[in-house]
Amino acid sequence: MPRTTPLAPWMSVRTLLVFAILLTTTACGSKQYSTKQVLADETNSTESIAASFEPASPFLRMGGNQFCTLPVPSVVAGTKNPFDLVSMSGSTTNQRLLALAFSQIGTLYRPGGTEPSTGFDCSGFTTWVYSKLGVNLPRSSREQFQEGKVIAKSQLRKGDLVFFGNKHRITHVGIYLEDNKFIHSSSSGDTVKISSLDEPTWERKYTGARRVF
Template sequence: MKIPYKHVLGALGVTLAVISLAPASALADPPTNANDALAQLHDASQKEESVGEQYNAAQSAYQARLADVQKANADLATDQQAEKQAKADEDRYRGDVDRWVSATTEGADLSSMSALLTGQSPSDFLDRAWMLQEVSQFNGDAMAGLDKALSKASDASKKAQQAQDKSNTAAAQAKQVADGLQAQKDAATQAEQAAQAAYNRLTGSQKTALASDKGQPFDTSNVPPGAAGIAVKAALGQVGTPYVYGGNQPGVGLDCSSLVQYAYRQAGISLPRVTTDQVNVGTPVSEADLKPGDLLFFGTASNVHHVAMFIGNGQIVHAPDVGQVVKVVPISGGGSDYYTSRRIVNS
């Protein structure tokens, strides 16, 4: 559970009670006061973020499975072509061998003695002997070629069958992910609608307070050089940008994971789009050893739903919730369900 609304509630002269982590329903009871309205928005926003990240992760998984299908099909086409060529070579060598076998079984005498007995002169014998040697060499090459072609055709056939199996498996996996994608999309849409409904219940002054709260002042003079420092400054440059669910436009609308993705992109480092993938990038780092540029993740092992960037001095910058803007808050302002931290670069 995140607690970024504390400062807003303080400005409004009310106190926010501890919020349950139970998901908000699209049919939540209407709030009876300003405190309830903010509480419902916070609960609904967290649910929206959590379900939305799961849906985005599923979309990424689906795209990855489609890429697997395309690669498997390309490999299959290559292996099938190799199998076709190997069988053509087999047929060619088999034809040569068959002609040789047919000639010998039909009485053709291909021995050196035959050349000696039928030759009209020593020169004629040498010519015939040389020709028989060439024929023998050709037949030997044909037999060796056939043996090699048979082995190659067998290997190519096995490879093509393996490629076919991989293609079938990839297609089945893609379908499995696709079958569950619509249900996750529906859940994400419902959560988004619930969060918007909760936001619509706020008073005008509450909405203004949320949108204008940029958090704590910050100092960039201690930001370290290197990629991490560039990312920190890029993220801080987005302070005041509205939180937009699924947003990916700097200066217009960002969500938590697109903010850190954008920030590190400015440093030339590519991060995945969603928190469930971002949490696997870099190396683990303890909360006590945080350095500017490190990423903090909130949620659980099975449901990492929020990410923020450490900027030093016990502060983080993040895109919080519906109705808010990118802001700087204490680490505790990221949420009470801190899970882990990752260092993206060691510079």
């Protein structure tokens, strides 16, 4: 009759322990994979949301040509969104013009600049915005001051060009918004931003306005 080895029960327990460890490891691996998958899904979702934002713009693209307001810096807060849930195809020319101008908020100032990729100077900014609507403005602020219809300050409306300088020459141009605010490519070291005609500097330098549309 064969003898029973005393190691057999011990071997059986060890086998069970190894099997249990393998099960635990497999379960952890599955859980880890699941977590990675969730993170990947969340990343893809975030990237999808991020892709819907217009660069440096206070507008969120909802799909197609639909936009809605985004939280924007306090300097913009006093200016109503000219493109609130309005379709590009159904909006007025002035609304489209202001939407284009707003899309460049934060773009760096660059002397001689005429494109978003390189930056704008003041007249480069107005030239770019108007060109997107089929209007070819002269390149310099001085020449733009000769375009369109002369508008009194009290009669300003969205989209009008506002000019600054002194008795001898025009040195700066921007696009009027409302409530005495205008958007412009400010100056060296600054960006496309919104300022007020009531600020002492701009109030002192204000020279006139022109309506192109």
